[in-house]
Amino acid sequence: MVINSDGTQMGVMSKRAAIELAYSQNLDLLCVAAKAKPPVCKVLDYGKYHFQQQKKEKEAKKKQHVVEIKSLRLSPIIDTHDFETKVKHAKNWIESGMKVRIDMRFRGRMMTRQEVGREIMNNFIQEMAEIAIVEKKPSLEGNTMSTVLAPKKK
Template identity: 40%
Template sequence: MSKDLRVNEEIRAREVRLINTDGEQLGILPVKEALRIAQDKGLDLVEVAPAAKPPVCRIIDYGKYRYEQSKREKEARKNQKIINVKEVKFRLGIEEHDFQVKAKNAAKFLKSGDKVKVTVMFRGREISHADLGKAICTKLANQLSDIAVVEKQPNVEGRNMTMILAPKQD
Protein backbone atom coordinates (compact mmCIF):
# COMPACT_ATOMS: atom_id res chain seq x y z
CA MET A 1 0.00 0.00 0.00
CA SER A 2 2.69 2.50 0.97
CA LYS A 3 4.69 1.86 -2.23
CA ASP A 4 2.32 3.69 -4.59
CA LEU A 5 1.64 6.83 -2.56
CA ARG A 6 2.55 10.14 -4.15
CA VAL A 7 4.56 12.55 -2.02
CA ASN A 8 5.07 16.33 -2.27
CA GLU A 9 5.83 17.37 -5.89
CA GLU A 10 4.66 14.00 -7.26
CA ILE A 11 1.01 14.93 -6.59
CA ARG A 12 -0.62 15.74 -9.95
CA ALA A 13 -4.09 17.02 -8.92
CA ARG A 14 -4.93 20.73 -9.04
CA GLU A 15 -6.83 20.72 -5.74
CA VAL A 16 -6.65 18.39 -2.75
CA ARG A 17 -8.61 17.83 0.43
CA LEU A 18 -6.06 18.52 3.15
CA ILE A 19 -5.91 16.74 6.51
CA ASN A 20 -3.76 18.13 9.30
CA THR A 21 -1.29 16.15 11.45
CA ASP A 22 -3.94 15.70 14.18
CA GLY A 23 -6.50 14.36 11.67
CA GLU A 24 -8.65 17.49 11.33
CA GLN A 25 -9.70 18.62 7.85
CA LEU A 26 -8.37 21.94 6.62
CA GLY A 27 -10.65 21.92 3.54
CA ILE A 28 -10.05 21.84 -0.20
CA LEU A 29 -6.92 23.75 -1.20
CA PRO A 30 -4.72 24.10 -4.29
CA VAL A 31 -1.73 21.72 -4.25
CA LYS A 32 0.80 24.58 -4.08
CA GLU A 33 -0.91 25.97 -0.96
CA ALA A 34 -1.09 22.52 0.70
CA LEU A 35 2.58 21.89 -0.14
CA ARG A 36 3.57 25.26 1.36
CA ILE A 37 1.67 24.46 4.61
CA ALA A 38 3.40 21.05 4.84
CA GLN A 39 6.86 22.56 4.21
CA ASP A 40 6.25 25.28 6.83
CA LYS A 41 5.70 22.50 9.38
CA GLY A 42 8.78 20.62 8.14
CA LEU A 43 6.68 17.63 7.06
CA ASP A 44 5.58 15.93 3.82
CA LEU A 45 2.34 16.16 1.85
CA VAL A 46 1.23 12.57 1.17
CA GLU A 47 -1.66 11.59 -1.11
CA VAL A 48 -3.49 8.93 0.93
CA ALA A 49 -6.68 8.56 -1.17
CA PRO A 50 -5.86 9.27 -4.84
CA ALA A 51 -9.22 7.91 -6.10
CA ALA A 52 -11.31 10.45 -4.15
CA LYS A 53 -12.61 13.62 -5.78
CA PRO A 54 -10.62 15.71 -4.94
CA PRO A 55 -7.73 13.46 -3.78
CA VAL A 56 -7.16 13.35 -0.02
CA CYS A 57 -3.73 14.41 1.23
CA ARG A 58 -2.27 14.35 4.75
CA ILE A 59 0.50 16.34 6.31
CA ILE A 60 2.78 13.70 7.88
CA ASP A 61 6.41 12.65 8.20
CA TYR A 62 6.56 10.24 5.24
CA GLY A 63 9.57 8.26 6.51
CA LYS A 64 7.90 7.68 9.87
CA TYR A 65 4.62 6.78 8.12
CA ARG A 66 6.34 4.14 5.93
CA TYR A 67 8.14 2.70 8.97
CA GLU A 68 4.88 2.37 10.94
CA GLN A 69 3.15 0.87 7.90
CA SER A 70 5.85 -1.80 7.53
CA LYS A 71 5.66 -2.56 11.26
CA ARG A 72 1.87 -3.03 10.97
CA GLU A 73 2.26 -5.35 7.97
CA LYS A 74 4.94 -7.37 9.78
CA GLU A 75 2.69 -7.72 12.84
CA ALA A 76 -0.21 -8.85 10.65
CA ARG A 77 1.98 -11.50 9.01
CA LYS A 78 3.17 -12.69 12.43
CA ASN A 79 -0.40 -13.12 13.67
CA GLN A 80 -1.49 -15.24 10.71
CA LYS A 81 -1.91 -18.92 11.57
CA ILE A 82 -0.44 -21.18 8.93
CA ILE A 83 -2.58 -24.30 8.65
CA ASN A 84 -0.71 -27.39 7.59
CA VAL A 85 -2.29 -30.57 6.31
CA LYS A 86 -0.95 -33.65 8.09
CA GLU A 87 -1.59 -37.10 6.67
CA VAL A 88 -2.57 -40.30 8.48
CA LYS A 89 -2.48 -43.46 6.35
CA PHE A 90 -4.52 -46.62 6.94
CA ARG A 91 -4.78 -50.01 5.23
CA LEU A 92 -7.89 -52.18 5.07
CA GLY A 93 -6.59 -54.89 7.40
CA ILE A 94 -5.54 -52.49 10.19
CA GLU A 95 -5.70 -53.93 13.69
CA GLU A 96 -7.57 -52.12 16.48
CA HIS A 97 -4.48 -51.06 18.43
CA ASP A 98 -2.80 -49.64 15.31
CA PHE A 99 -6.03 -47.79 14.48
CA GLN A 100 -6.11 -46.25 17.97
CA VAL A 101 -2.46 -45.14 17.72
CA LYS A 102 -3.13 -43.43 14.39
CA ALA A 103 -6.36 -41.91 15.72
CA LYS A 104 -4.40 -40.50 18.67
CA ASN A 105 -1.86 -38.96 16.26
CA ALA A 106 -4.67 -37.44 14.20
CA ALA A 107 -6.19 -35.99 17.39
CA LYS A 108 -2.81 -34.48 18.30
CA PHE A 109 -2.56 -32.84 14.86
CA LEU A 110 -6.11 -31.48 15.11
CA LYS A 111 -5.52 -30.04 18.59
CA SER A 112 -2.44 -28.20 17.32
CA GLY A 113 -4.66 -26.53 14.69
CA ASP A 114 -3.68 -28.56 11.62
CA LYS A 115 -6.00 -30.29 9.17
CA VAL A 116 -5.71 -34.06 8.80
CA LYS A 117 -5.87 -35.92 5.50
CA VAL A 118 -6.99 -39.48 6.14
CA THR A 119 -5.84 -41.89 3.44
CA VAL A 120 -6.98 -45.50 3.17
CA MET A 121 -4.66 -47.34 0.79
CA PHE A 122 -5.92 -50.27 -1.28
CA ARG A 123 -3.72 -53.01 -2.72
CA GLY A 124 -4.64 -55.32 -5.58
CA ARG A 125 -8.27 -56.44 -5.46
CA GLU A 126 -8.92 -54.64 -2.17
CA ILE A 127 -10.24 -51.73 -4.25
CA SER A 128 -13.45 -53.71 -4.77
CA HIS A 129 -14.10 -53.30 -1.01
CA ALA A 130 -14.38 -49.51 -0.99
CA ASP A 131 -17.18 -49.86 1.58
CA LEU A 132 -14.65 -51.19 4.12
CA GLY A 133 -12.41 -48.17 3.51
CA LYS A 134 -15.39 -45.87 4.00
CA ALA A 135 -16.14 -47.71 7.27
CA ILE A 136 -12.60 -46.95 8.53
CA CYS A 137 -13.00 -43.26 7.61
CA THR A 138 -16.42 -43.07 9.29
CA LYS A 139 -15.11 -44.80 12.42
CA LEU A 140 -12.25 -42.29 12.68
CA ALA A 141 -14.56 -39.32 12.05
CA ASN A 142 -16.95 -40.54 14.77
CA GLN A 143 -14.10 -41.09 17.23
CA LEU A 144 -12.75 -37.56 16.63
CA SER A 145 -16.17 -35.87 16.32
CA ASP A 146 -15.65 -33.86 19.54
CA ILE A 147 -12.55 -32.08 18.15
CA ALA A 148 -12.97 -32.34 14.34
CA VAL A 149 -15.43 -31.83 11.52
CA VAL A 150 -15.36 -33.64 8.19
CA GLU A 151 -14.31 -31.03 5.63
CA LYS A 152 -14.26 -33.43 2.67
CA GLN A 153 -16.24 -36.66 2.66
CA PRO A 154 -14.38 -39.93 1.89
CA ASN A 155 -14.02 -40.61 -1.83
CA VAL A 156 -11.88 -42.92 -3.95
CA GLU A 157 -9.04 -41.37 -5.94
CA GLY A 158 -7.11 -44.01 -7.85
CA ARG A 159 -6.00 -46.69 -5.40
CA ASN A 160 -6.61 -44.50 -2.33
CA MET A 161 -9.62 -43.23 -0.47
CA THR A 162 -9.16 -39.80 1.08
CA MET A 163 -11.06 -37.75 3.62
CA ILE A 164 -10.10 -34.41 5.16
CA LEU A 165 -10.78 -33.51 8.80
CA ALA A 166 -10.55 -29.94 10.05
CA PRO A 167 -10.30 -28.82 13.69
CA LYS A 168 -13.59 -27.64 15.20
CA GLN A 169 -13.87 -23.88 15.68
CA ASP A 170 -14.82 -22.93 19.23
Protein backbone atom coordinates in the same frame (compact mmCIF):
# COMPACT_ATOMS: atom_id res chain seq x y z
CA MET B 1 -8.26 19.64 1.06
CA VAL B 2 -4.92 19.74 2.88
CA ILE B 3 -4.28 18.51 6.41
CA ASN B 4 -1.19 19.81 8.21
CA SER B 5 1.38 17.60 9.96
CA ASP B 6 -0.18 18.33 13.38
CA GLY B 7 -3.65 17.30 12.16
CA THR B 8 -5.22 20.74 11.59
CA GLN B 9 -7.11 21.33 8.36
CA MET B 10 -5.52 23.95 6.17
CA GLY B 11 -8.50 24.10 3.82
CA VAL B 12 -8.83 23.63 0.09
CA MET B 13 -5.81 24.87 -1.87
CA SER B 14 -4.15 24.31 -5.20
CA LYS B 15 -1.73 21.46 -5.77
CA ARG B 16 1.20 23.84 -6.17
CA ALA B 17 0.42 25.67 -2.91
CA ALA B 18 0.11 22.36 -1.04
CA ILE B 19 3.45 21.13 -2.37
CA GLU B 20 5.13 24.43 -1.42
CA LEU B 21 3.63 24.20 2.10
CA ALA B 22 5.05 20.68 2.52
CA TYR B 23 8.40 21.72 1.08
CA SER B 24 8.67 24.70 3.47
CA GLN B 25 8.24 22.30 6.43
CA ASN B 26 10.75 19.79 4.95
CA LEU B 27 7.98 17.18 4.73
CA ASP B 28 6.13 15.27 1.99
CA LEU B 29 2.61 15.64 0.58
CA LEU B 30 0.64 12.38 0.54
CA CYS B 31 -2.75 11.98 -1.08
CA VAL B 32 -4.76 9.86 1.43
CA ALA B 33 -8.17 10.00 -0.28
CA ALA B 34 -7.84 10.58 -4.01
CA LYS B 35 -11.48 9.78 -4.86
CA ALA B 36 -12.97 12.20 -2.33
CA LYS B 37 -14.41 15.51 -3.50
CA PRO B 38 -12.11 17.45 -3.06
CA PRO B 39 -9.15 15.01 -2.80
CA VAL B 40 -7.63 14.87 0.71
CA CYS B 41 -3.86 15.28 1.08
CA LYS B 42 -1.74 15.22 4.20
CA VAL B 43 1.59 16.88 4.95
CA LEU B 44 3.81 14.29 6.68
CA ASP B 45 7.20 12.58 6.83
CA TYR B 46 6.71 9.77 4.32
CA GLY B 47 9.59 7.63 5.64
CA LYS B 48 8.09 7.61 9.13
CA TYR B 49 4.58 6.96 7.73
CA HIS B 50 5.80 4.02 5.63
CA PHE B 51 7.64 2.52 8.63
CA GLN B 52 4.49 2.73 10.78
CA GLN B 53 2.41 1.06 8.04
CA GLN B 54 4.91 -1.82 7.83
CA LYS B 55 4.85 -2.15 11.61
CA LYS B 56 1.02 -2.38 11.61
CA GLU B 57 1.06 -5.04 8.87
CA LYS B 58 3.65 -7.09 10.75
CA GLU B 59 1.59 -6.88 13.96
CA ALA B 60 -1.56 -7.99 12.11
CA LYS B 61 0.35 -10.94 10.63
CA LYS B 62 1.45 -12.04 14.12
CA LYS B 63 -2.16 -12.23 15.27
CA GLN B 64 -3.23 -14.49 12.39
CA HIS B 65 -3.91 -18.12 13.26
CA VAL B 66 -2.75 -20.54 10.59
CA VAL B 67 -4.44 -23.94 10.75
CA GLU B 68 -2.01 -26.78 10.17
CA ILE B 69 -3.15 -29.95 8.44
CA LYS B 70 -1.55 -33.18 9.62
CA SER B 71 -1.73 -36.24 7.40
CA LEU B 72 -2.27 -39.90 8.28
CA ARG B 73 -2.14 -42.86 5.92
CA LEU B 74 -4.29 -45.91 6.51
CA SER B 75 -4.41 -49.20 4.65
CA PRO B 76 -7.36 -51.48 3.93
CA ILE B 77 -5.41 -54.31 5.65
CA ILE B 78 -4.51 -52.37 8.83
CA ASP B 79 -4.29 -54.29 12.10
CA THR B 80 -6.25 -53.22 15.22
CA HIS B 81 -3.24 -52.00 17.22
CA ASP B 82 -1.96 -49.92 14.30
CA PHE B 83 -5.48 -48.53 13.88
CA GLU B 84 -5.67 -47.55 17.58
CA THR B 85 -2.24 -45.91 17.40
CA LYS B 86 -3.30 -43.80 14.40
CA VAL B 87 -6.53 -42.82 16.22
CA LYS B 88 -4.49 -41.76 19.26
CA HIS B 89 -2.19 -39.59 17.14
CA ALA B 90 -5.16 -38.02 15.36
CA LYS B 91 -6.91 -37.26 18.68
CA ASN B 92 -3.79 -35.50 19.99
CA TRP B 93 -3.59 -33.37 16.84
CA ILE B 94 -7.30 -32.52 16.86
CA GLU B 95 -7.15 -31.54 20.56
CA SER B 96 -4.24 -29.21 19.83
CA GLY B 97 -6.35 -27.44 17.16
CA MET B 98 -4.98 -28.98 13.97
CA LYS B 99 -6.93 -30.53 11.12
CA VAL B 100 -6.25 -34.14 10.19
CA ARG B 101 -6.31 -35.54 6.67
CA ILE B 102 -6.72 -39.29 6.42
CA ASP B 103 -5.63 -41.03 3.23
CA MET B 104 -6.16 -44.66 2.32
CA ARG B 105 -4.27 -45.91 -0.71
CA PHE B 106 -5.56 -48.92 -2.60
CA ARG B 107 -2.84 -50.86 -4.43
CA GLY B 108 -3.25 -53.64 -6.96
CA ARG B 109 -6.14 -56.01 -6.25
CA MET B 110 -7.22 -53.94 -3.21
CA MET B 111 -9.15 -51.71 -5.65
CA THR B 112 -11.75 -54.45 -6.02
CA ARG B 113 -12.43 -54.39 -2.25
CA GLN B 114 -13.12 -50.69 -1.72
CA GLU B 115 -15.98 -51.46 0.69
CA VAL B 116 -13.43 -52.82 3.22
CA GLY B 117 -11.46 -49.59 3.00
CA ARG B 118 -14.62 -47.49 3.32
CA GLU B 119 -15.61 -49.47 6.43
CA ILE B 120 -12.22 -48.82 8.05
CA MET B 121 -12.48 -45.13 7.15
CA ASN B 122 -15.98 -44.94 8.69
CA ASN B 123 -14.73 -46.69 11.86
CA PHE B 124 -11.96 -44.09 12.10
CA ILE B 125 -14.47 -41.26 11.73
CA GLN B 126 -16.70 -42.79 14.43
CA GLU B 127 -13.74 -43.06 16.83
CA MET B 128 -13.10 -39.34 16.30
CA ALA B 129 -16.79 -38.29 16.36
CA GLU B 130 -16.75 -36.91 19.92
CA ILE B 131 -13.97 -34.38 19.29
CA ALA B 132 -13.97 -33.84 15.51
CA ILE B 133 -16.31 -33.10 12.66
CA VAL B 134 -15.98 -34.35 9.09
CA GLU B 135 -15.00 -31.38 6.96
CA LYS B 136 -14.70 -33.40 3.76
CA LYS B 137 -16.54 -36.69 3.39
CA PRO B 138 -14.52 -39.75 2.32
CA SER B 139 -14.13 -39.74 -1.44
CA LEU B 140 -12.11 -41.80 -3.87
CA GLU B 141 -9.72 -39.88 -6.12
CA GLY B 142 -7.75 -42.22 -8.34
CA ASN B 143 -6.51 -45.00 -6.09
CA THR B 144 -6.65 -42.92 -2.87
CA MET B 145 -9.64 -42.42 -0.60
CA SER B 146 -9.31 -39.35 1.60
CA THR B 147 -11.22 -37.35 4.20
CA VAL B 148 -10.51 -34.29 6.35
CA LEU B 149 -11.42 -33.99 10.03
CA ALA B 150 -11.49 -30.66 11.89
CA PRO B 151 -11.83 -29.88 15.60
CA LYS B 152 -15.36 -29.26 16.88
CA LYS B 153 -16.18 -25.66 17.80
CA LYS B 154 -16.28 -25.16 21.56
